[in-house]
Amino acid sequence: MEQRRSIFRRPPVLAGVGAVMVAAGLAASVALTETSAAAPPAAAAPTEVTVKSLQPEDVRVWTSFSGRLKAVDEALVRPEVSGRIVEVKVRDGQSVRAGEVMFVIDPRPYEAAVARASADLASARARAEFATTEYDRAKGLIAAEAIPKSVHDQRGNEYRMAQAAVLAANAALRQASINLDYAYVKAPIAGRISRAELTVGNLVQPGPNAPVLTRIVSNDGIYADFEVDEQSYVRSIRNHADTQSKEQQIPVDMRLQGDAEHVYQGKIYTFDNSIDVNTGTIRARARFANKDGALVPGMFVSISLAGSGDTRALLVPDVAVGSDQSKKFVFVVGPENKIVYREVTLGAGVDGRHIVLSGLNAGDRVVTKGLQFVRPDVVVAPREAAPEAVKTASAGPARGTPPLAE
Numbered sequence: 001m002e003q004r005r006s007i008f009r010r011p012p013v014l015a016g017v018g019a020v021m022v023a024a025g026l027a028a029s030v031a032l033t034e035t036s037a038a039a040p041p042a043a044a045a046p047t048e049v050t051v052k053s054l055q056p057e058d059v060r061v062w063t064s065f066s067g068r069l070k071a072v073d074e075a076l077v078r079p080e081v082s083g084r085i086v087e088v089k090v091r092d093g094q095s096v097r098a099g100e101v102m103f104v105i106d107p108r109p110y111e112a113a114v115a116r117a118s119a120d121l122a123s124a125r126a127r128a129e130f131a132t133t134e135y136d137r138a139k140g141l142i143a144a145e146a147i148p149k150s151v152h153d154q155r156g157n158e159y160r161m162a163q164a165a166v167l168a169a170n171a172a173l174r175q176a177s178i179n180l181d182y183a184y185v186k187a188p189i190a191g192r193i194s195r196a197e198l199t200v201g202n203l204v205q206p207g208p209n210a211p212v213l214t215r216i217v218s219n220d221g222i223y224a225d226f227e228v229d230e231q232s233y234v235r236s237i238r239n240h241a242d243t244q245s246k247e248q249q250i251p252v253d254m255r256l257q258g259d260a261e262h263v264y265q266g267k268i269y270t271f272d273n274s275i276d277v278n279t280g281t282i283r284a285r286a287r288f289a290n291k292d293g294a295l296v297p298g299m300f301v302s303i304s305l306a307g308s309g310d311t312r313a314l315l316v317p318d319v320a321v322g323s324d325q326s327k328k329f330v331f332v333v334g335p336e337n338k339i340v341y342r343e344v345t346l347g348a349g350v351d352g353r354h355i356v357l358s359g360l361n362a363g364d365r366v367v368t369k370g371l372q373f374v375r376p377d378v379v380v381a382p383r384e385a386a387p388e389a390v391k392t393a394s395a396g397p398a399r400g401t402p403p404l405a406e
Contacts, residue, residue, distance in 0.1 A: 045381075046337065046379045046380050046381040047370060047373045047374065047378070047380050047381065048370065048380070048381045048382075048383055049333070049367050049369060049370035049371075049373070049374060049380045049381070049382055049383065050367070050368050050369035050370060050382075050383050050384075050385050051333055051365040051366060051367055051368060051382045051383065051384060051385065052316075052317055052320065052365070052366050052368050052384075052385045053363060053364070053365050053366075053384060054314045054315070054316065054356070054360055054361075054362060054363065054364050054365075054366060055314075055362055055363070056312045056313060056314055056362055057312070057313065057314075057315055058311070058312060059311060059312075059313050059315065059350050059355065060306055060311070061311070061347070061348045061350070061355070062253065062304040062305060062306055062348075062350075063232045063235075063304065063305050063348070064302055064303065064304050064305075065226045065227065065228060065232075065284075065302070065303045065304075065305065066226065066300070066301075066302060066303070067224045067225055067226030067227075067300075067301050067302075067303045068224070068225055068226075068298060068299065068300055068301065069222050069223065069224055069225075069295055069296065069297050069298060069299040069301060070222070070223040070224070070225050070285075070297050071191075071217035071218055071222060071223070071297045072218045072220070072221045072222060072223055072287070073189045073191065073217070073218035074215070074216070074217045074218070074297070075187075075188045075189050075191075075215070075216045076212050076215050077102065077103075077185060077187070077188070077212065077213045077214050077215065077216060078206070078210040078211065078212055078213060079103075079105060079182075079185065079204040079205065079206055079210055079211070079213065080182040080185075080206045080210075081105060081110065081179050081182040081183055081206055082105075082203070082204065082205040082206060083105040083106040083109065083183065083203070083204065084105065084106045084201065084202070084203050084204075085103055085104070085105055085106075085198060085199065085200050085201065085202050085203075085204060086104050086105065086106050086200060087103070087104035087200065088102070088103055088104075088196050088199055088200055089101050089102055089103065089104065090102045090103075090193055090196065090214070092193070092194070092195040092196060093192065093193065093194070093195070094192070094193055095190075095191065095192050095193075095219065095293075096187040096190065096191065096192075096193055096216065097187065097190050098187055098188065098189055098190045099186050099187060100186060100187045101184045101185070101186055102185050102186065102187055102193070102213070102214065103184075103185035103196075103198075103213055104183065104184055104185070105182075105183045105184075105185065105204065106183070107180060107183040107184070110176065110179045110180035110182075110183050111180060113176040113179060113180070114173065114176040114177055114180050116176070117169065117172045117173035117175075117176040117177075118173055120169045120172060120173075121166070121169035121170055121172070121173050123169070124162070124165040124166045124168070124169040125166055125169075127162045127165060128159075128162035128163055128165065128166045130162070131155075131158045131159040131161070131162035131163075132159055132162070134155045134158065134159070135155045135156055135158070135159035137155075138151060138152045138155035138156070139152070185213060187216055188216070189216055189218055190218060190220070191216045191217050191218040191219050191220075192216065192217060192219050192293060193214045193215065193216050194214055194215040194216075194217075195214065196213065196214055197211065197212055197213055197214060198211060198213055217296075217297055219290055219293040220289075220290065220291070221287055221288065221289060221290055222287070222288055222290045222295045222296075222297070223269065223285050223286065223287055223288075224252075224254055224266070224285070224286045224287075224288065224301055224303055225283065225284070225285050226283075226284055226285075226286075226303045227276075227279065227281040227282070227283060227284070228271070228281060228282050228283075228284045228305060229280060229281050230275055230280050230281070230282065232305060233271065233275075233282050233284075236250050236268075236305055236306060237250070237271070249267065249268075250267060250268040250305070250306060251265065251266075251267055251306045252265075252266050252267060252268060252286045252303055252304060252305055252306065253265055253266075253303070253304040254266065254286070254288060254301050254302070254303055254304070255301065255302045255304075256299060256300075256301055256302075257299070257300045257301065257302070260302075264288050264289075264295070265288075266286050266287055266288035266289070267286065267287065268284060268285070268286050268305075269285045269286055269287040270284070270285050271283070271284050271285075272284070284305075286303060313347075313355045313356065314355070314356040314360055314361075314362065315350060315353040315354065315355060315356065316330060316344065316346070316353060316354055316356050316360060316366055317352065317353050317366070317368050318349070318352055318353060318354060319368050319369075320366045320367060320368045320371070321344070321346070321354065322371070324343075327343050328343070328344050328345070328346055329341060329342060329343050329344060330342050330344055330359075330360070330366050330367070331366070331367040331371060331374050331376075332360070332364050332365060332366055332367070333365040333366075333367065333380060333382045336379065337379050337380055337381065337382060338377055338378065338379055338380075339367070339374045339375060339376055339377060339378045339379075339380060340376065341376045342359055342360065342364075343359055344356060344357075344358065344359030344360055345357040345358040345359055365382055365384075367380075367382075368385055369385075
């Protein structure tokens with residue numbers, strides 16, 4: 001039994017070595033823990049943001065107004081003689097030339113009237129020739145004292161009556177010819193017709209209550225009528241006061257409702273001659289080309305009126321502007337690349353940007369991208385926006401919108 005117990009007894013040397021190793025491991029663990037606690041955490045890298053450095057630019061402010069399109073020329077086609085419509089020569093929506101026949105009213109009665117008037121004229125001319133001959137003969141006889149003066153006077157009176165009868169017959173023929181021409185209803189102006197309101201077989205009559213056969217509007221140009229406030233009128237007209245036709249030199253832009261991308265360019269055609277004292281506005285009319293006929297009267301449009309020339313101004317991108325209740329603000333990268341909260345006052349809009357009235361200076365770097373990651377006093381890594389990322393006013397005439405709503 002003693003011998004078996006000695007087999008499992010651990011040698012004293014090995015036991016000592018194990019104890020030393022355990023103690024060393026514990027010491028190393030404690031030292032590592034103390035070292036980790038003493039080392040400071042690694043600093044986070046600054047957030048990268050895109051900025052736009054503001055510089056003064058030449059810009060023209062455009063003020064927007066609502067208006068409606070109106071045809072340059074418009075005509076309601078009504079019958080000018082009575083009769084039955086025997087032919088409709090046009091289709092609904094067709095473009096017609098001035099003088100083109102659109103409807104035919106039964107021409108036979110008017111052809112007969114022309115024939116009768118022609119016969120009456122021929123008869124009157126024959127009587128006039130006979131009266132002329134008799135009067136000439138009477139002149140010779142009265143000189144020879146072969147006839148009394150009363151006969152001479154009677155022949156002269158018959159001559160003058162015959163000449164008047166010729167004039168009357170000629171006028172009757174002209175009237176009959178006009179009525180015959182009216183039987184062929186022609187387009188009074190060039191343009192596009194609406195629809196044929198009456199068709200073949202309908203009886204029509206002239207007069208104040210005559211039915212409308214169709215309506216024609218010109219399509220080579222179109223007006224836009226709108227109301228301009230007094231201040232905008234003064235600003236627009238001032239820049240063109242030295243021109244002879246100052247109104248026609250003021251450029252305007254037009255956009256259709258629901259199609260803000262397509263811009264039609266025209267010029268002011270006229271301003272009214274007085275300001276409405278009740279509204280403080282003046283009626284304005286602009287004219288636009290309409291070669292493709294896409295613009296039709298009655299359309300609701302937005303008109304942008306140019307201000308009084310180009311001015312130098314700072315423009316801040318709309319994407320950089322935030323709202324804080326009734327205030328507008330931007331984040332500016334300040335000294336040491338720290339974010340600074342800056343309250344701003346903005347004016348009219350220009351191509352996705354707004355004019356800065358106060359709060360920013362030339363050279364300020366405004367954050368345009370990465371706004372969700374910044375707050376005041378945070379250090380950032382600014383990166384200047386690519387030139388093509390922001391549209392500049394020098395690329396073309398700037399189109400304006402009202403200031404951002406407070």
